Amino acid sequence: MFSFLKRDNSRDKVKKRLQLMLAYDRAEFSPGKMEAMQEELIEVIKKYFPQEGNTRDYDVTLERREDHLVFIANVPVQ
């Protein structure tokens, strides 16, 4: 009863960890490379949007969406 109140048990944690870990494994992409890639992306974006100075809001992540692995890049340009 009321098991939904304590959803974050170790089973849920291990499942989430596995899903993320396998997303990187299957993409043959090491999680630590994400930061380097983010910096390079920012350089490219700056080239096309030179007026945009603030890069703090840039956010790049790897996510599992149904049967695809997707890069999500949130880049405010205006």
Add this chain to the structure above:
Amino acid sequence: MMMRINGYTHYDDANYQYLNHDYANYDCANYNYVNCNYANYNYANYNYANYKESIRVNAKAIVVTSGKGGVGKTTTTANVGAAVAQIGDKVAVIDTDVGLRNLDVVMGLEGRVVFDLIDVFEGKCRLKQALIRDKRVDNLYLLAASQTRDKSSLNDEQMQDIVRQLLEEEGFDRVFIDSPAGIETGFQTAASAATGALVVVNPEVSSVRDADRIIGLLEARGIEEVKLIVNRLRPEMVKRGDMLEVDDILEILGVKLIGIIPEDEKILVSTNIGSPASLSDTHKQSAGSAFRDVARRMRGEDIPFPVLEGSGSLFSGIRKLFGGS
């Protein structure tokens, strides 16, 4: 970056009452389990109507593998192999863990090994001479690995030829190839001779991760019949939300399930005495019975899956809403 994905959401409500072992009452000497008290676990049944035809394993050469060591490959090979033979097929089990052989001891045949796989490779004996017939079950044979050599003695073409000879010339119906742990030569050779695979996984993070890698390698080899055995499931841990559920593992790995094996002390007892539990343990909810169910599903029988009713799953939540237990 496509991912393999598969959701099993179709299981059905039912009343599988599962178990709580009462080990005080078993007579170890005669291997009889008297008076087990199986009242406290509550299992549900999968409704596999949609998957019936896909559970059957058509492949005759089947590699048993896992990536990670210690998850139960050898135990699975011995138990499923023996059970398939007991049902009536002519079965050979081959140990490819050269240098670290164990299938012989798990099956209780270690005293009868004269020639091994590498002897056959090197022409020191004929294939027939290296096959050890199990005296308990008709039609069950073991081909042991060499204990004094290492994996460099393995050869894919020779392995494939041995499996071909067993199936085409020696009249075997099924060949189970017990793979060593890892993804190196030993695994590659074992997989090279197989057309189907049983992947053994424990409900635990490193085993699931390694299984994913192994499944990728099997698929890259073109092995299409890949079936999953979830081994050493502990229902009481699943129940309190501290263990991956079978559904979680299937969703993550995206392969078809063929067996759920509960953690069971009797497996250790059976390896102590060198007799596969699937041959002797008649208790309905034992690991031995679960292995026997795998054998029957492989042959196309429709055996329902007893699955733990986990407290954290959406499904059981919905069931609770409707007054289920």
